[in-house]
Structure formats: structure tokens, C-alpha cells
Amino acid sequence: MKLTEIIFFYYCYRIIYTESAKILAVFPTQSISHQVVFRPLMHELAARGHEVVVITPAPAYPAGGGPANLTEIDVRQYYGDIVFNLSTSVNEYDNIRTSIRRSISIGEKRFPGQLNTPTVQKIIRNKNTKFDLLIVEAWFAPLLAFSHRFNVPVIRISSVGSFFPEYHVMDGFGHPLLYPPNLCSRCPNIENLTFIEKIYEIYNYIYISDLFYCFEETENVKLKAVFGSDMPSLSELSKNVHLHMSNVHRTWELNRPVPTSVIQVGGIHLKSECTVPEDLKKYLDSSVNGVLYISFGTNMKTSWLQAEKLDIMIKVLSSLPLDVLWKWDEDELPVQTGNIKISKWLPQECLLRHPKVKLFITQGGLQSTEEAIAAGVPLVGIPMIADQFSNVQNYVRHRIGVKLMWNDFTEEEFRDAIYSVWKDESYRHNIIRFRDQLRDVQMQPLARAVWWTEYVLKYGGAMHLRAPAANMHWAQYHELDLLALLAAFVFLACFAVYIAIKILLRLIWRICVKKVNFNEQKLKY
Structure with missing residues (x-):
């Protein structure tokens, strides 16, 4: 081998060795719609030469075959189906609190099994x-225990915007109504909230904040059994969070003011180009x-939905002059109709981009919303x-859709x-304009996430x-x-003025009384 070739390979080795890093990522949420947000960043970091280890219940390469420097530790055996009960008596405020309690409960029950996976135990x-x-996935605070074990900087990434504690860790307390996190159900309509609605939202804010606080206090004890009795509290460990990435556009959070350490990467999972399968393309084209x-x-199976509401939907959809394509989890509809086609799986992002798709009826998940906006x-x-x-509620605020309960x-x-x-063509015009506004940025979401990670x-x-x-x-914020000090000073000042006035009035009274008495005595003589 020539000397020049040896020098070339040596410098290539030095570049790779000095610039590549070893990264541990932990994403415990079971839902695939959350996991697809994290995958692009992990894959891009691996493509740039970093060694990436991902602990996840939804590996992108379950059968292997991924990049050599991307290791996925599969912990899905500790997760079962998540069932949502859509009771007719549940309103949106109750349902938000119920879903958060359920999410915390699921994490509390299943995270210990994830930690006790042999491969994870070996790492620890x-x-x-x-x-x-x-x-780490942002909403699940116990993941910060890994930072105690490895003593490295932490980046949090959220797949659905951000919850109350996450913003508190990065920039203190925001306004629960004007700059709300993602669980303020009616805050995008802040200008029109009634007094009662504001009370409900503030109650939700306090209630859910307390849920997270109690959860962290409980987990502190459990985690010390795994990571050592010297492990600080999760609140203390949160001070090691150097950067927070949120899968949301600034506009979607009412332009909440955030520090430089909070990076918005809304739409990070969106593909630049994609095509639908040939059979689906023929159906759409025709x-x-x-x-x-x-x-x-x-996360929501059609078999869980109330039969009464499904009957209404099928009756209306079957009467439309449109073709209807429905992601349906069962083998057939309760009622057969000529214009409704069902499928257990559909390439949603690519499907929405087809010009024949006129309308999307959705549960309002963030990833589905981003895909619809990208498709116009x-x-x-x-x-x-x-x-x-x-x-x-943001659909209504930006006039890109309507809301039904x-x-x-x-x-x-x-x-x-x-x-x-x-x-009404204005809805399509509005969503296309909104899409163009969100796209018009200096750096695309994935590139931004990678740049800040390497920073x-x-x-x-x-x-x-x-x-x-x-x-x-x-209290300090x-x-x-x-x-309290100013209030005490004002109180003492007011009290001093009160005493002074009281003394002065008494003196004036005494002087006046003496003068009157003197005049009376003078008249007698």
C-alpha cells in the first residue's frame, strides 16, 4: 500500500473516531404513532456515523437488517393492548384527566419490566x-434515572407537543391559558373562553401537574432499587436536561415564548416524497x-366505538356522492354499502397527498394532523x-377544519x-396557505434536530x-x-399612616375641646 493511501485512511479513521459519538435513546411509549416521530432522528444520527442504541417497544427493524451502528433493544413483550372506554357520560375535561392517569398508570406498571429486560440490565x-x-422521551420522567447511571447530557424529545413539567424544567412556569401546553383543550380559543371554561382549564392545569408530581415522588423510591440508593430525585436529575425538542410548530402552541434550549421540530417524521401502492392508486384515480x-x-380501534355513533356515521357516509376510504379494524362493516371501502392498514401520509382526497375525518392526533396539513x-x-x-380546537382557530364532539x-x-x-373552498385554501407558512423556514425539522443534537x-x-x-x-418564579415583603411594607406603611392620622386627629380634637372650654369659661366671667 502506498504511503499516500495509508495517510488517507489514517485521517478518515481520525475523522470518524473524533466526530462520531455513542448515543443511548429510550422511548418507552407503546404507540407506533409516537415511535415514528423518534425514528427519523435515530436513523439520521446512525447514517452520520454515530453509534446509536435504542430501547423501544416498537423497533423499526424487528427482524434485523438495520444499519450496523443502530442497535434496537425490543421490550414490546412488556406491553399489551391499550383499551379506551368512550363512555357517553365523559366530557373532554374528564377524558383528558382520565387519559393522563391511564398513561401514567401504564408507564408505572410496565416500565419496571422494561428495566429488568436482560439486555437493558446489562447496559445498566x-x-x-x-x-x-x-x-429520552420527554413525558416519562423516570427515564432521567439513566442520566445518573451514565452522567452524560440529556436531550428530551416529545412526540405530541409538551406537557406541563417539561416546560417547567426548561423555562419555568408559563401562563396556563395564554401559553398553554398541549392539554389545554380549549385554549386555542382563548379569546372567547367563558369564565367557567377558564376555571375548568386552570383546574385541569393544577390537577394534571399534581398527577405528574405524585408520579415522580412514587418513582423516586422504585428507581433507587435499580440505579442505586445514591440516585438523586427525578426533580434534581431534570437539571441535567440540556435541550428539549418538541414535535410541534410554534404557531400550534399560540407562539409560546421559549428559550433557545427548546427546539421546535414539528413535522419531523414527514417524508419529502412518497407513493401509494398500485392497487390503492387505481382506486383513488378512478x-x-x-x-x-x-x-x-x-390507538383507537373501531371495534371500541359506540354502535349508535357508528350507525350514524355509516348512514351519512353511505349517502354521500363521494367515495369513502375507512381505516377499519374488523373484516367488514356492520352494514354493507356501495361507496365505502375498508382496510385494516393504509399508508396515510402518502394517501392524503393524492389529489382525489377531498376531506379527512380524524380523531385529531398530532401526527395525523401534521400529515393532513402537509397534504393540504x-x-x-x-x-x-x-x-x-x-x-x-386549532383546526377551528386556523379555519382548516371543523370540530365535532x-x-x-x-x-x-x-x-x-x-x-x-x-x-367551502376556503378550508382548503386556508390549510394550503397554513402549510406553506409552516414550511417556509431556514432549516427543515429533521435537519434542525440533527444539528442541535450534534451541537x-x-x-x-x-x-x-x-x-x-x-x-x-x-414561589421563587x-x-x-x-x-410578601412588599405587601408587609405597604401594610406597615399604611398602618403607620393610620396611627399618625389617629394621633393627629386626637391632638386636633383635644385642642378644639380645650379651645371650646376656654371660650365657655371666658363667657361666664
Whole structure:
């Protein structure tokens, strides 16, 4: 081998060795709609030469065959089906609280099994295992325990916007109504909220914040059994979060002011190009009046939905002059109709981009919403759980769709919603304009996420970007001690003025009384 070739390979080795990093990523949420948000970043980091280890219940390569430097640890055996009960008595506020309690309960029950997976235990116990960076799913605070084990910077990434504690860790307390997190169901309509609705939203804010706090306190004890008795509290470990990535556009969160350490990567999972299978393409191309697409996402099976509401939907859909394509989990519909085609799986993102798709009826999941906006397809939203209420309220705010409540809509309302969005071209114009506005950025979401990840790696962290209010106690954030001191000063000043006036009035009274008495005595003589 020539000397020049040896030098070339040596420098190639040095570049790879010095710039590549070893990254551990932990994403415990079972839902595939959440996992697809994390995959592009992991795959791109691996493609750039980093060694990436991902702990997940939904591996992208379950049968192997992925990149050599991407290791996926499959923990799906500890997860079962998640069942949602859509009771007719449940309103959106109750359903948000119920879904968060359920999510926390599921995580609390199944995360220990994930930690006890032999491969995960080997990573935790083997003192020779080192990483340069930890990337974790944002909402699940117990994942911060891994930062105690490896003592590396932490990047949090959220698939559905951000919850209350996540913003608190990065930039302190925001306004629960003006700058809400993703569980404020009616805050996108903040200008029109009634007094009672504001009380409901603030109650939700306090209730869910308390849920997360109690959950963390419980997990602190359990995690010490795995990561050592010297493990600090999760609240203390959250101070090691250097960067927070949120899969949401700034506009979707009412332009919430955030520090530089919070990076918005809304639409990170969207493909630049995609095509539908040939048989589906023929079906779409052959449609005369267009296609209405309906799906309630990966977490909501149609078999769980109330028969009464399904009957209304099928009756209305079967009477439309549109072809209807429905993601349906069963083998057949309860009632056979000529214009409704069902399928257990559909390539939603690519399907929505077909020009014959006129309308999308959705549960309002964030990923479904982003895909519809990217395709320029107006929406009819029927929210059911968690952040879906807020997302669908944003449809109304930006006039890209309409909102129906699952428990309340009638046959007439369902039909009117479809026709209003389908026939009123302003909805399509608005969503196309909205899409173009969101796309018009200096750096695309995936490129932004990769750049900031490597920024943290390059400098060994990004603590210089954290806001002064990060992780601050609410009393300190709102300067309650200073307000109390000022209040005490004002009270004492007012009290002093009161005493002074009282003394002065007494003196004046005494002088006046003496003068009157003197005059009376003078008159007598």
C-alpha cells in the first residue's frame, strides 16, 4: 500500500473516531404513532456515523437488517393492548384527566419490566458501558434515572407537543391559558373562553401537574432499587436536561415564548416524497367525485366505538356522492354499502397527498394532523383523548377544519360538518396557505434536530442555553417572597399612616375641646 493511501485512511479513521459519538435513546411509549416521530432522528444520527442504541417497544427493524451502528433493544413483550372506554357520560375535561392517569398508570406498571429486560440490565450494570449522550422521551420522567447511571447530557424529545413539567424544567412556569401546553383543550380559543371554561382549564392545569408530581415522588423510591440508593430525585436529575425538542410548530402552541434550549421540530417524521401502492392508486384515480378518508389513528380501534355513533356515521357516509376510504379494524362493516371501502392498514401520509382526497375525518392526533396539513387536506376532527381536543380546537382557530364532539354529534351535524368542509373552498385554501407558512423556514425539522443534537455533542452539553427560570420553584418564579415583603411594607406603611392620622386627629380634637372650654369659661366671667 502506498504511503499516500495509508495517510488517507489514517485521517478518515481520525475523522470518524473524533466526530462520531455513542448515543443511548429510550422511548418507552407503546404507540407506533409516537415511535415514528423518534425514528427519523435515530436513523439520521446512525447514517452520520454515530453509534446509536435504542430501547423501544416498537423497533423499526424487528427482524434485523438495520444499519450496523443502530442497535434496537425490543421490550414490546412488556406491553399489551391499550383499551379506551368512550363512555357517553365523559366530557373532554374528564377524558383528558382520565387519559393522563391511564398513561401514567401504564408507564408505572410496565416500565419496571422494561428495566429488568436482560439486555437493558446489562447496559445498566456493566460499568464498562459508556455513552456520550442520552436522548429520552420527554413525558416519562423516570427515564432521567439513566442520566445518573451514565452522567452524560440529556436531550428530551416529545412526540405530541409538551406537557406541563417539561416546560417547567426548561423555562419555568408559563401562563396556563395564554401559553398553554398541549392539554389545554380549549385554549386555542382563548379569546372567547367563558369564565367557567377558564376555571375548568386552570383546574385541569393544577390537577394534571399534581398527577405528574405524585408520579415522580412514587418513582423516586422504585428507581433507587435499580440505579442505586445514591440516585438523586427525578426533580434534581431534570437539571441535567440540556435541550428539549418538541414535535410541534410554534404557531400550534399560540407562539409560546421559549428559550433557545427548546427546539421546535414539528413535522419531523414527514417524508419529502412518497407513493401509494398500485392497487390503492387505481382506486383513488378512478374516483369520480373524490375520496373522503376516515381514520381514528393507531390507538383507537373501531371495534371500541359506540354502535349508535357508528350507525350514524355509516348512514351519512353511505349517502354521500363521494367515495369513502375507512381505516377499519374488523373484516367488514356492520352494514354493507356501495361507496365505502375498508382496510385494516393504509399508508396515510402518502394517501392524503393524492389529489382525489377531498376531506379527512380524524380523531385529531398530532401526527395525523401534521400529515393532513402537509397534504393540504381539510379536516373534520372528532377528538377523543389527551391532546386531540387542543389539536382539533386549532383546526377551528386556523379555519382548516371543523370540530365535532363524539358524545354529542347528531346525524344532521355530522352531515353538515362534512358538506361545509367539502364544499367551502376556503378550508382548503386556508390549510394550503397554513402549510406553506409552516414550511417556509431556514432549516427543515429533521435537519434542525440533527444539528442541535450534534451541537450538544460538540460542546459536551448546552447548559449555557438554559433559561434562568429553568426548574425553578413556582414561589421563587413568581417572586412571592418579594411580593410578601412588599405587601408587609405597604401594610406597615399604611398602618403607620393610620396611627399618625389617629394621633393627629386626637391632638386636633383635644385642642378644639380645650379651645371650646376656654371660650365657655371666658363667657361666664
